[in-house]
Amino acid sequence: MACIEARALRKAFGNSIALDGVNLRVEEGRILGIIGPNGAGKTTALNAMLGLIPYEGELRVLGRDPWNERDQLMRDVSFIADVAVLPRWMRVSEALDFLAGVHPRFDRAKAEGFLTKTSIGHHRKVKELSKGMVTQLHLALIMAIDARLLVLDEPTLGLDILFRKQFYDSLLNDYFDRSRTIVVTTHQVDEIQDVLTDVVFINRGRIVFQCSMEEFESRYSEITVNPEKLSAARSLKPIYERQGLGRSVLLFDRADRQQLAALGEVRKPSIADLFIAVMGDQAGQAQGAA
């Protein structure tokens, strides 16, 4: 059974179409990154998966219909939304008490273990904590839930680089165990490139690109070309070209690496570069159509 299965998923808010026929299948044990510009429909897609909004089309998460079975689904799904949403009045101890009271798969001792690694005292209120500490607290609570799917929507937004690094490190080392599935959206694409097993680009409510990271690494290569070899390199049909330090950087899809090596220094491209290439192409097509 796939963890998430969406067919022709569609959602409109009034006249604006947020999701326009999304087809997506995420197997269990994967870490999927959903990447897209602002307003592309990332959060809408996640909200539909979490049962927060109604939708058209077919959607199953862990075999359940999210909109009609949200509370049952939440026994097996955890999520951190794009902003710190822990109630500001709540004490840390109250959050632990409440989760232990209502969540069948919350392990209080585990959460307390994570919290002892931080400087967050049990009697502190959420509103007294810094933004980084609130995220640490939320992560400690979430990681103590033995969920099968974890959804993260811009979990590190507004955090400094140390907290962001720490966040993904603890997620991978203390939480992910290959039987869980993680879906994450973020703007800091490069920071999670090594974390992901799959990547999806979404634009204007549609999935415009998807592949696994193994496929990504075998398909795409990037070379830095000296000016004298530029025309030879261009003849191999790069999918994207940019300038870096006076030299051209070309991105290739399914090119012969040995052939490329003769033209310049070959590197593994970043998801961000491919994202810009794919999105630039989209914009070009849109302009061409207009």
Next chain:
Amino acid sequence: MNTQANVVTEARAESQAITSAVIPASRLLFWSVRRELWENRWIYLAPLAVAGLFLLGFLISLIHLTGRMRAAMVLDPMQQYDVIARPYDIAGGLMMITPMIVAAFYCLDALYGERRDRSILFWKSLPVSDVITVLAKASIPLVILPLIAFAIAVAMELIVLLVSSAVLLAGGASVGMLWTHLSLPQMLLLLLYHIVTVHTLGPAPLYAWLLLVSAWARRAPFLWAVLPPLAIGGLEKLVFNTTYFANVIANRLTGGGTEAVTPPDAFPTHPMTHLTPGIFLSSSGLWIGLAVTAVFLYGAIRVRRYQGPS
């Protein structure tokens, strides 16, 4: 490779075993109500503060207690009762009105506040249904506040009785009149009956209306709660020159028009009061009100399901 696959399979089997664990609805409700009391401590602190002020006033009035009791000796029994019962009636009256005010403020913010501070996204990330959440919030005005008010009233009246007796005994006066005119258990039972009928079941549709507006309003829930009923009342007066709608609302607020006791104009804990629960329970007003309450609460549950942070 094989061993790794086995480990994964075992982990899967284990996690699916845990999946079947379900927390009973009663426990979800208990923790949801507890959470409301954590967030809104004034639900019990406000009535306690009122009780504290009352007791302070009562202690000051003790200066004249002996004199007042002496003066009351010459009055006829009915007037004697009124003089003796006055502090108890004030205590009871305060605990009828205070919870209604607290309930109104609570209901108006209960489902609006969680959207305003976006914490609704956290609450919805937990396996607690909208039904449980809204019922837990509705239980504050319908169950928790009446119980808190009654418990505080019991404490207030006991303190008043014991302190007055001590003061009278210390001054060499007799406590006979105090204890023969008053039956504290009877007064408290009448008070409980009155709080449940007139101050909880009667205004229940109003509380549910406030919860519905709180779940639905994008902003200014107070205006949405108050202006539409005012407009309906105004239109009715304008078009039909009647005040039927306004009377219904006023009766719900004051307990007028209910048949909970006879005579209806005496103070509800007066010993001459006759309880008429049969008439109350068979009155159409009660059941129409409860049906309207159910409709409003159902609406609030439906609306919360669609609500994200505002």
